[in-house]
Amino acid sequence: MSKKPLLVMAAGGTGGHMFPAQALAEQMLARGWRVKLSTDARGARYISGFPDAVEIEQISSATFARGGIAAKLLVPFRILGGIISAKVKMLSDKPTVVVGFGGYPSIPALSAAWILRRPRMIHEQNGVLGRVNQVFAKRVDAVACGIWPTPMPAGVQAFDTGNPVRAAVLEREGAPYIPPGDYPMSILVIGGSQGARILSDVVPGAITKLPEDILRNIRISHQARDEDGHRVAEFYSDHGIDADVRAFFDDIPSRMADAQLVISRAGASSIADISVIGRPSILIPYAVAAGDHQTANARGLVDAQAAVLIPESKLTIESLAENISAILTQDKAAVAMAAGARTVGRPNATGALVDMVEQLAQKAGHNA
Numbered sequence: 061m062s063k064k065p066l067l068v069m070a071a072g073g074t075g076g077h078m079f080p081a082q083a084l085a086e087q088m089l090a091r092g093w094r095v096k097l098s099t100d101a102r103g104a105r106y107i108s109g110f111p112d113a114v115e116i117e118q119i120s121s122a123t124f125a126r127g128g129i130a131a132k133l134l135v136p137f138r139i140l141g142g143i144i145s146a147k148v149k150m151l152s153d154k155p156t157v158v159v160g161f162g163g164y165p166s167i168p169a170l171s172a173a174w175i176l177r178r179p180r181m182i183h184e185q186n187g188v189l190g191r192v193n194q195v196f197a198k199r200v201d202a203v204a205c206g207i208w209p210t211p212m213p214a215g216v217q218a219f220d221t222g223n224p225v226r227a228a229v230l231e232r233e234g235a236p237y238i239p240p241g242d243y244p245m246s247i248l249v250i251g252g253s254q255g256a257r258i259l260s261d262v263v264p265g266a267i268t269k270l271p272e273d274i275l276r277n278i279r280i281s282h283q284a285r286d287e288d289g290h291r292v293a294e295f296y297s298d299h300g301i302d303a304d305v306r307a308f309f310d311d312i313p314s315r316m317a318d319a320q321l322v323i324s325r326a327g328a329s330s331i332a333d334i335s336v337i338g339r340p341s342i343l344i345p346y347a348v349a350a351g352d353h354q355t356a357n358a359r360g361l362v363d364a365q366a367a368v369l370i371p372e373s374k375l376t377i378e379s380l381a382e383n384i385s386a387i388l389t390q391d392k393a394a395v396a397m398a399a400g401a402r403t404v405g406r407p408n409a410t411g412a413l414v415d416m417v418e419q420l421a422q423k424a425g426h427n428a
């Protein structure tokens with residue numbers, strides 16, 4: 061009996077790196093692969109949705125983005141320690157393929173794979189190559205992109221796979237859209253995997269400015285950061301608005317399918333989910349995201365006239381209320397937006413990524 065091929069995935073930091081890894085794991089297991097995930101403490105918060113068969117390996121976090129000077133000075137040593145321990149593990153595991161999803165937690169596994177010449181690739185979720193992926197783009201066998209085209213360093217050929225979405229999102233692919241009308245309507249408000257303060261500051265006020273006939277029919281699902289949740293819930297309740305406020309919804313796919321409108325940051329997986337399920341959206345890209353990548357991520361939906369983009373600098377209670385009201389009072393236009401979103405959706409992204417992994421394995425002489 062031949063040994064199962066082994067995929068090692070390296071992802072962590074934010075949900076944005078973890079959800080595409082989860083989607084890939086789901087399908088690689090179904091293809092008979094063993095799957096290991098190397099992640100940090102922040103990534104570990106998102107492993108509950110991963111299939112049980114995925115073997116989890118927690119590595120110590122290392123990032124220059126947070127912490128004091130002392131912590132930052134330690135980062136190179138932590139990374140070096142991580143690379144050495146990844147190399148030791150890789151010498152015995154001999155992974156068939158290693159895939160990095162970007163961010164600092166992908167450095168140890170990708171570096172070890174590079175040193176040991178194991179087949180390796182990266183997946184970039186955003187329309188701008190992240191810092192870690194920039195370093196590895198020339199040191200891997202293949203580069204997959206979630207947004208197309210994403211500018212690459214000279215000499216790097218990339219492949220357009222799209223951004224993988226989880227199985228629970230695929231189950232709602234093309235779920236019928238109920239246009240806005242004189243009946244209960246839902247608005248879903250999401251700020252990426254960690255919530256966004258600006259949405260808690262502006263959305264509730266904008267909702268109260270909606271015309272009375274919309275207001276009496278509206279139900280809000282609002283993801284707010286832990287520290288903002290109480291005031292947001294209290295505001296909605298003081299204004300008699302039916303709202304469910306939580307730090308994280310585990311059932312986003314069904315809430316999104318039920319929504320007449322999604323108000324969201326433009327993180328890669330949020331955009332991918334909105335596109336595959338197909339819902340009208342108002343997008344507020346995170347202004348300080350590296351290389352303004354959230355604006356690049358939003359481009360596809362905006363070009364398909366499926367989304368309205370409001371830059372943070374233009375976001376006011378009034379501008380948001382106007383845009384919400386315009387979408388919820390024009391049912392035909394809302395239906396066209398939902399259909400436009402679907403044209404951008406990439407339900408086969410995970411399959412394309414799986415094919416890349418298996419081609420890499422075959423090229424390296426492993427008959428997966």
Ligand SMILES: CC(=O)N[C@H]1[C@@H](OP(=O)(O)OP(=O)(O)OC[C@H]2O[C@@H](n3ccc(=O)[nH]c3=O)[C@H](O)[C@@H]2O)O[C@H](CO)[C@@H](O)[C@@H]1O
Pocket residue numbers: 074075076077079162185186250251252253254283307308309310311312326327328329330331333346349353354357
């Ligand atoms: C602030 C920041 O730097 N964000 C980055 C982070 O995204 P971030 O981690 O914020 O998240 P994404 O938007 O990529 O993905 C969020 C995922 O969480 C889901 N969700 C959200 C809220 C909730 O309550 N429940 C739930 O399940 C969404 O449906 C989506 O699938 O990594 C992404 C991929 O590199 C980048 O594009 C983002 O710019």
